Amino acid sequence: MSLFSPLLEQLVHALRCLPGVGPKSAQRMAFHLLARERDGGRYLANMLQQAMELIHRCKQCQGFSEKKICDLCTNPRRDHAILCVVESPADVMAMEQTGYRGLYFVLHGHLSPIDGIGPSEIGLEKLKKFLQEISPKEIVLATNPTVEGDATAQYIVQLTKPFQIPCSRLAHGVPIGGEIEFVDGNTLAHAFAGREIVS
């Protein structure tokens, strides 16, 4: 594809570093910005530059922040007695929707020895230090319900045994608004085992 403008071609190429953006979308984005959103494009350039330079991982929870210790960790209104361990910053957003208002620890991944990702790569040493500092009353292991997520949770359970802090996992069950017909057998078995008396 030749665009007859080397700079335009470079812009299209650069846009492809965004996830889910192929050559056609990148071209559409470039034309859209040039035709109708010059100010938006300038603003995006500025924000990208600042964010790439200034945003780093919080020294405590490993969440993204432009401060050394993020606003969430320093917020006195958060419940410091409960710590939720998640795999990604997007999971923090998801957990916030539940009304959870404790602290977080972001692993930025899960244990995967085959890919060379061990305990130090996901910051488990930092997690230990964090636990010593805040000594919470409960750790919620909200890693994904996958083989790797479960293994990571299991590893953290072992790791935190000396601290004698109870660890919990999110419940499995039938999703709200879902249809039982389409729920997989494994999930349904969990839902059955965890059934509750209602009357």
Added chain:
Amino acid sequence: MSLFSPLLEQLVHALRCLPGVGPKSAQRMAFHLLARERDGGRYLANMLQQAMELIHRCKQCQGFSEKKICDLCTNPRRDHAILCVVESPADVMAMEQTGYRGLYFVLHGHLSPIDGIGPSEIGLEKLKKFLQEISPKEIVLATNPTVEGDATAQYIVQLTKPFQIPCSRLAHGVPIGGEIEFVDGNTLAHAFAGREIVS
């Protein structure tokens, strides 16, 4: 949605100026860049900044270029005897795939009096000047096969009458690889009317 990092929040907001990017995709893009593509993010910021400042419309064909007259217009290997009028820069890319190697004129829209888009908004004065300069042997009106596109083509036919240059429109017909069953009646009627003797 609170991200606990004002800068991250601003980045997510800025990414939403891209077409087809909603709040969830913008968040995913921001996290992806911060976690795995810092260099890509910096490159994109740089390219965006340069493109927004330097890319303008070519004085001749109105296509996007960082030069006053774009590479396409100045390329001596392009056929100056044929001019293709298109609605958008993306249409130039599409026409290039056909093997067409003449010149272009990009309208950046179509006539739409109800939206206040008249002949001067789509640069028809420039088109006249361009025609006087290059005096092509044919004008291909490759505007979209819509009511507005057809009206725009018709307007250009009237406009170019004094130049006595033959104007053509792209043929309508059955798309290659399509199934006749699913072709709409109007298109099929055009295809039937334009049928060719093959033996």
